[in-house]
Amino acid sequence: MNRSLKLPIILSSLLTMTILLTGCISPAENVQPSPLPSTEPSAAPSETAASVIQEEPEYAYILFTTDIHCGIDEGFGLVGLEQIRNVMNQKGIPNLLVDNGDAIQGDVIGTLTEGLAITRLMNRLHYDAAVPGNHEFDFGWQAFETVVKTAEFPYLSCNITKNGTRMFEPTRMCDLGPFRIGFIGITTPDTLRSTNIVNLENEEGERIFDFMQDDSGDLLYEEVQKNIDQLKKDGADYVVALCHLGSDESDDPYNFQNLIERTSGLSAVLDGHSHDTHLVTMNDRDGNPVPRADCGTKMEAIGYMRIHLKDGTVSTGLYTWNNTDTPASLFGIANELTEPLNQELAAVDVLEKQVIGKTDFPLLISDAEEKDENGAAVRQVRRKETNLADFYADVIKYYSKAECVIVNGGGVRSDIRTGEITRGDIIRTFPFSNQICVSLVSGQTILDALEWGTSHYPSEAGAFPQVSGITYELHAANSSSCMTDIEGNFSCSLGVRRVQNVKINGEPVDPKRKYRLASIEFLLKNGSDGYKMFDPEEIIMDQIGVDNQYMINYIVNVLKGVIPSEYENPAGSGRITIIED
Numbered sequence: 001m002n003r004s005l006k007l008p009i010i011l012s013s014l015l016t017m018t019i020l021l022t023g024c025i026s027p028a029e030n031v032q033p034s035p036l037p038s039t040e041p042s043a044a045p046s047e048t049a050a051s052v053i054q055e056e057p058e059y060a061y062i063l064f065t066t067d068i069h070c071g072i073d074e075g076f077g078l079v080g081l082e083q084i085r086n087v088m089n090q091k092g093i094p095n096l097l098v099d100n101g102d103a104i105q106g107d108v109i110g111t112l113t114e115g116l117a118i119t120r121l122m123n124r125l126h127y128d129a130a131v132p133g134n135h136e137f138d139f140g141w142q143a144f145e146t147v148v149k150t151a152e153f154p155y156l157s158c159n160i161t162k163n164g165t166r167m168f169e170p171t172r173m174c175d176l177g178p179f180r181i182g183f184i185g186i187t188t189p190d191t192l193r194s195t196n197i198v199n200l201e202n203e204e205g206e207r208i209f210d211f212m213q214d215d216s217g218d219l220l221y222e223e224v225q226k227n228i229d230q231l232k233k234d235g236a237d238y239v240v241a242l243c244h245l246g247s248d249e250s251d252d253p254y255n256f257q258n259l260i261e262r263t264s265g266l267s268a269v270l271d272g273h274s275h276d277t278h279l280v281t282m283n284d285r286d287g288n289p290v291p292r293a294d295c296g297t298k299m300e301a302i303g304y305m306r307i308h309l310k311d312g313t314v315s316t317g318l319y320t321w322n323n324t325d326t327p328a329s330l331f332g333i334a335n336e337l338t339e340p341l342n343q344e345l346a347a348v349d350v351l352e353k354q355v356i357g358k359t360d361f362p363l364l365i366s367d368a369e370e371k372d373e374n375g376a377a378v379r380q381v382r383r384k385e386t387n388l389a390d391f392y393a394d395v396i397k398y399y400s401k402a403e404c405v406i407v408n409g410g411g412v413r414s415d416i417r418t419g420e421i422t423r424g425d426i427i428r429t430f431p432f433s434n435q436i437c438v439s440l441v442s443g444q445t446i447l448d449a450l451e452w453g454t455s456h457y458p459s460e461a462g463a464f465p466q467v468s469g470i471t472y473e474l475h476a477a478n479s480s481s482c483m484t485d486i487e488g489n490f491s492c493s494l495g496v497r498r499v500q501n502v503k504i505n506g507e508p509v510d511p512k513r514k515y516r517l518a519s520i521e522f523l524l525k526n527g528s529d530g531y532k533m534f535d536p537e538e539i540i541m542d543q544i545g546v547d548n549q550y551m552i553n554y555i556v557n558v559l560k561g562v563i564p565s566e567y568e569n570p571a572g573s574g575r576i577t578i579i580e581d
Contacts, residue, residue: 066272069106071298101133156185182236217253246274410462
């Protein structure tokens with residue numbers, strides 16, 4: 001197919017062909033409610049996508065997205081979502097479109113526009129409502145207020161207050177064919193630990209945002225119930241919770257299980273936050289079944305709640321896209337959203353060239369003098385301290401307010417040369433948009449992490465630990481004391497350690513004491529690069545911000561565009577001492 005493909009060749013035919021030939025789209029549905037509360041995925045009978053598009057509408061649809069995280073041209077992509085709505089509108093199928101949070105953050109286009117590019121595209125899609133997720137605050141509450149003013153759709157949340165005053169309308173009533181739908185928005189109180197707390201503070205450092213948080217969850221669920229009852233009183237045929245709560249047990253009492261069990265009167269829960277694709281049915285506190293659906297992240301699926309136009313029954317489901325290429329690129333689909341999306345992506349290229357600061361010396365991942373046989377600089381960040389790695393770790397320490405930082409050298413990808421620094425320089429140097437977390441860990445865990453990260457020295461290793469707030473000696477003559485599991489991850493340490501004389505902020509590390517350690521989610525939460533000594537249960541601040549965004553903010557707002565001379569030494573400031581003999 002070519003770019004001339006237009007709406008007359010409708011998506012129903014396209015997706016039906018895809019199912020038959022490749023199985024690329026996987027519809028699943030939550031049809032039959034479970035008689036007892038359960039958090040296991042419900043049965044998902046097979047259905048062809050063509051059944052969504054019918055000559056005579058059988059259903060009315062609420063389509064939903066969540067946790068897009070700037071993945072506007074991934075999965076289905078926004079062009080694919082627009083095509084589905086176009087087809088439904090052409091066929092007279094009543095439909096609404098809502099989002100359950102974390103749309104504007106997660107990639108370069110979000111960072112460089114502070115979420116506005118995503119918001120403008122959501123306007124083009126004519127969203128009917130959206131819920132703030134925790135990451136809507138990642139650029140600071142002032143930036144999010146600009147997003148809210150830019151949005152041509154209402155943000156809903158029954159539990160966000162600013163200076164004690166409700167920030168958003170809690171509910172919205174929408175017509176869907178013959179039905180009146182009452183939406184209620186709910187934002188996780190986990191936002192207090194899953195965005196940087198400074199994003200919720202005023203200039204005096206006082207937190208001005210609350211999320212109806214308490215130890216029991218009573219404040220939140222009483223507020224939700226009050227709004228359910230009011231929507232029914234106002235004539236809602238169905239009350240739908242638009243949530244950014246998720247399924248994680250660690251978030252108890254703020255997850256979808258608690259919401260359903262502690263309220264009554266919801267027709268469905270359309271959820272986000274945990275990036276799962278589970279279709280679940282649970283009984284509410286009155287014993288009535290309530291379906292819950294989430295649609296993952298990065299547009300990997302489009303979720304729906306649908307109502308039968310004759311008998312009024314409710315079902316929820318997903319349309320999942322399993323190809324690397326979007327439907328738009330794979331099949332040459334072009335529609336009203338194609339050009340605006342391309343324009344936003346092109347504008348990011350311009351933003352990347354913007355100068356944000358300067359440096360009078362290079363910030364390096366390589367050796368300033370050593371060259372290989374081809375005359376190229378020898379990379380050091382995966383085996384030794386460098387000034388760029390020090391700077392990176394210090395920025396994380398500044399924003400996380402942790403006592404110490406460990407990051408992997410493999411996450412720092414390129415040098416920053418003398419002269420002007422552009423946004424693109426930072427994005428290229430830190431391309432993974434790593435989320436920052438803070439964990440409460442023992443000194444012994446820190447010792448194990450340093451021992452593991454240096455275990456491959458003198459060979460390069462992406463796991464090599466670059467630090468802030470920590471100094472240590474690497475006694476290279478000692479063999480690594482690390483033992484590994486069957487998958488090659490850290491298991492334990494036996495024998496004489498090669499990392500010695502470890503100090504945290506100038507004091508010898510206490511193996512029994514707990515420290516606030518910051519790192520990227522890749523290490524601290526996921527245990528990647530073999531860092532299995534970290535326990536995800538110890539996370540006290542989860543995904544508080546993105547590393548490259550912090551780097552840009554720090555250079556612009558804290559350093560006022562000038563890298564200080566304390567980072568001038570290419571070999572760093574002496575945090576890591578390597579003793580060869």
